[in-house]
Amino acid sequence: MSAALPRHGEIAAGCHRCVFRVYYEDTDAGGVVYYANYLKIAERARTEMLRCLGVEQEKLRREAGIGLVVRRCTADFIAPARLDDELTVLTRLAAQGGAALELAQAAGAAPRRARHSHSTHPNRGRCSCKVMQSNRSHLAATRRTIFPSSRSSCRRTPSSRW
Numbered sequence: 001m002s003a004a005l006p007r008h009g010e011i012a013a014g015c016h017r018c019v020f021r022v023y024y025e026d027t028d029a030g031g032v033v034y035y036a037n038y039l040k041i042a043e044r045a046r047t048e049m050l051r052c053l054g055v056e057q058e059k060l061r062r063e064a065g066i067g068l069v070v071r072r073c074t075a076d077f078i079a080p081a082r083l084d085d086e087l088t089v090l091t092r093l094a095a096q097g098g099a100a101l102e103l104a105q106a107a108g109a110a111p112r113r114a115r116h117s118h119s120t121h122p123n124r125g126r127c128s129c130k131v132m133q134s135n136r137s138h139l140a141a142t143r144r145t146i147f148p149s150s151r152s153s154c155r156r157t158p159s160s161r162w
Contacts, residue, residue, distance in 0.1 A: 008051040016049035016091040022081050031083040038075065042105050042135055045089035049103075068139045071100070075135035085109040099141040106134040 009018030026037045050057060050068075061067050081087055087107045095102035 006052075008048045009045070011049070011052050014092055016045070016052060018045045018048045018089050018091070020044065020087045020089060022083055022085045022087060024083060027083050033081040033085075035077060038077070038081075038107060038135070039073065041087060041089060041107060042073075042075075042091075042137065043070075045091050045105060045107075046103060046137065046139075049091045065143050066141050067143075068101075069142055070137055071140045072138040073135055078134070081107070081109055094136065101139045103137045103139065104134075105137070 009016055011017075020041055022033055026033050026041075028034045047057065057068060087109050089105060089107045091103055091105045093101065094104040
């Protein structure tokens, strides 16, 4: 297992690094990570990066009415991750606009034959992981309410059925 990182990962040289374990729930019947679950792992890594930067998304939504939503995401699947792999997800800011962010991410695991500790690796902390997946996410800040309020215009009448 990798050297212990803080719970939310760490930011160094403009890049956030976070480690996730592949659990049975992440895999298909063959023990390979189901492709859509890479996006869940990427979302967790983005959230942890924001936490490292002091941004709490629920507080931002509650106090400022701002939510971050994924507007577009592209992913390249290079090699499969498997059950019990330890994935290191690297996230960096690729571009920034007035109300948008573009984040570049890569998820990788140490080669199966030589699992290593990232802190003691001969490459002085640089990860020699086999890249499993890379993606770019375009996030947009929105002030629109995603969930209907209690005063929703959808009213149920006695004659309507669900």
